[in-house]
Amino acid sequence: MNPDLGDTRRIVSACLRHGLLRNQSAYVLATVYHETAHTMKPINEKGSDKYLRTKKNIGHLLVADMFRSYGVRIM
Known part of the structure; x- marks a missing residue:
């Protein structure tokens, strides 16, 4: 890599x-x-709002809280 x-x-x-x-x-x-x-x-998350809201918790973040966001936080 x-x-x-x-x-x-x-x-x-x-x-x-x-x-x-x-x-x-x-x-x-x-x-x-x-x-x-x-x-x-970082990428823009793909998928409809309904799809993104069905995602589960990832550590301390809830995917639904960050849907459609541009991810730049590294751990």
Whole structure:
């Protein structure tokens, strides 16, 4: 993976700050890579309002509270 691609370095830094193991960090990076269409940059969430409101809690955030938002918060 290219560490200069998008926000890769910020994501790696966040993984280190949170004490993730190497395999956990690899999973985070792979997931972000896939979910951002290989850009490693924030995206606008796709889907209707009804669909987005059905999403469950993610940690301390409720997806319905951030639907249609532009995600820039890194962990």
